[in-house]
Amino acid sequence: MNNEDIESLVKKYQEIQESLQNIVIEREQYKAQIKLLDSSKSAIQNSNGKIFKYIGNVLVETDKESAIKEIDESSELLQLRLSTIEKSYQELSKQEKELREKLNSYVKSNKQ
Numbered sequence: 001m002n003n004e005d006i007e008s009l010v011k012k013y014q015e016i017q018e019s020l021q022n023i024v025i026e027r028e029q030y031k032a033q034i035k036l037l038d039s040s041k042s043a044i045q046n047s048n049g050k051i052f053k054y055i056g057n058v059l060v061e062t063d064k065e066s067a068i069k070e071i072d073e074s075s076e077l078l079q080l081r082l083s084t085i086e087k088s089y090q091e092l093s094k095q096e097k098e099l100r101e102k103l104n105s106y107v108k109s110n111k112q
Contacts (some may be wrong), residue, residue, distance in 0.1 A: 001076065006077055006103075006106060009080070009102060009106075010103065011098055012099060013096065013100065013103060016092050016095055016096045019092055020089065020092050020093065020096060023088055023092065024089070026085055027050050027082065027086070027089070028086055030078050030081055030082045030085070031082070033078055034075055034078050034082070037071050037074055037075045038075070040071055041068060041071045041072070044067050044068055045064075045068065047064070051063065051067045053067060053070070
């Protein structure tokens, strides 16, 4: 391997690590949003009063069933997104491991 190949591998490795970090942040954001939706749903289910929601900057009254349905739909969409980024994370982790092994192998072979 020449220096350009090594530089290319190192650059690719760094890009993958950055992508993995971004995915971890995004994953945690999705999990937090799902948790918030779950607690909102629980609060609505245990509520006997009026239910309100924001539409833009306007607060409007809605019925319990509609509110729960909207929460379920939002939660389902977030779960799907979470599943998608989990797959991306797994694939990038695999690539990162392969590149790390190549780079470690190169470093070991040049030490000898």
